[in-house]
Amino acid sequence: MTGVASAKLIAITARLARQPLNRELATWGSRDGFQVGSFRIKPFLTDHSGYDSYMLLVEVDGRRLLYSGDFRIHGRKSDLVRRMMQNPPCDLDMLILEGTNLGTEKPTITEARLEDQFVDLAKRTSGRLFVCWSGQNIDRTVTLYRAAKRSGRTLAIDLYTAEVLDTVAQGTKLSRPGFDNLKVVFTAGLRRHYIHNGHEDFIDRMVEHGIGVARLEGSNHIVMVRDGLVRDYRAKGVTPTAADAFSFSIWNGYLAKPSETLNWFQLADSHVQHLHTSGHASSADLRAFAKAMDASLILHVHGSKWDVEQDGFKRIVRLADAETYSLPD
Known part of the structure; x- marks a missing residue:
C-alpha cells in the first residue's frame, strides 16, 4: 500500500522504465x-x-x-x-x-532559502540557467518555478516532469503546465516514448503549453537538463556558452560518476554551481x-x-x- 499520489507516480515511473505495473496499488489516506x-x-x-x-x-x-x-x-x-x-x-x-x-x-537549508539562492544566481547570469534535478522532487520544481517568476524568467521542463505535475497538482496550488512562466520542452526521445506507449493524448494536451527545443537558443529560460536531454538538445543546435550557468541540484555524490551534462557545460566555460538541499x-x-x-x-x-x-x-x-x-x- 502507499499514498494515492505515490501510486500514480510509481505507475508513471514504471511505464517510463518500460516495466509497467500489472496491478493497481492499494492506497491509504493520511x-x-x-x-x-x-x-x-x-x-x-x-x-x-x-x-x-x-x-x-x-x-x-x-x-x-x-x-x-x-x-x-x-x-x-x-x-x-x-x-x-x-x-x-x-x-x-x-x-x-x-x-x-x-x-x-550535507546541506539542509530550507527550500525557501534555496529559492533565494537560485534567484540570486539567475540575476547574476546573463544567459540561460540550466538545472539538473529530479522530476519527482516536486518541492524542487516549485522552488525553481518560484525562482523563475521572481527573476523574470520562464521555467522549461521536460514531458516527464510535466506529466508528474499534471498528475499530482489537480486540486492543489502546485505549479503545473498552463501556469504563467512555465513551458514544456518537446524533446524527440521523450516524445517517441509517449507515442510508443500510447500516450499521444498527453502530448496533444501539452502542445499549447509547449515549446520546441530550438526555442531554448536565445532565451533566458531556467532549463531542465540531464544526460538524456543533452543529446536531444545538441541535436537541435542548443549550445551552452560562457554566458550561461549550470547548477547540479541533486546530492553531489552523484558527481563522482562521469557526467555528460557537467562536461558539456565545463567545455563551454559556463559558470557551474552546486545548489541543493537534502531530502x-x-x-x-x-x-x-x-x-x-x-x-x-x-x-x-x-x-x-x-x-x-x-x-x-x-x-x-x-x-x-x-x-x-x-x-x-
Whole structure:
C-alpha cells in the first residue's frame, strides 16, 4: 500500500522504465487508520523530497511503534512534522528512526532559502540557467518555478516532469503546465516514448503549453537538463556558452560518476554551481524529533554514524541484518 499520489507516480515511473505495473496499488489516506491482520496502521503525511511520503504508526498487542520513514523539517511541508512534534503519538514503545544525514555535513537549508539562492544566481547570469534535478522532487520544481517568476524568467521542463505535475497538482496550488512562466520542452526521445506507449493524448494536451527545443537558443529560460536531454538538445543546435550557468541540484555524490551534462557545460566555460538541499533531516532535527517522540527505544535505520553520534538519543537498539528483536515487557 502507499499514498494515492505515490501510486500514480510509481505507475508513471514504471511505464517510463518500460516495466509497467500489472496491478493497481492499494492506497491509504493520511491519518486514516486501517487494519492488516492484527496490526493497526495509521499513516502520517510528512515532509520529504519524495512527494507523498509518510510516517507509519503501528499498533499491535497493546504496543506502539512509529516508523519515521525518510523525512526532513526544512522542506515545503515542514509544518506537517512540526505539528506532529507538538502533538506526538503517546506511549511509544519504539521509534524506528532514519539517520541518513546523522553526523554528515550535507546541506539542509530550507527550500525557501534555496529559492533565494537560485534567484540570486539567475540575476547574476546573463544567459540561460540550466538545472539538473529530479522530476519527482516536486518541492524542487516549485522552488525553481518560484525562482523563475521572481527573476523574470520562464521555467522549461521536460514531458516527464510535466506529466508528474499534471498528475499530482489537480486540486492543489502546485505549479503545473498552463501556469504563467512555465513551458514544456518537446524533446524527440521523450516524445517517441509517449507515442510508443500510447500516450499521444498527453502530448496533444501539452502542445499549447509547449515549446520546441530550438526555442531554448536565445532565451533566458531556467532549463531542465540531464544526460538524456543533452543529446536531444545538441541535436537541435542548443549550445551552452560562457554566458550561461549550470547548477547540479541533486546530492553531489552523484558527481563522482562521469557526467555528460557537467562536461558539456565545463567545455563551454559556463559558470557551474552546486545548489541543493537534502531530502533528509539534519542531525539537529533528528535529535529534536526523537526527543519530541519520547519513545522508550530507538531502532535506527539508514546512516553510518550511529555508533559515534548517540548523544541526544535515548536508548538505541542496534540490530544486525535479519536479526529479530522482542520488545521488553
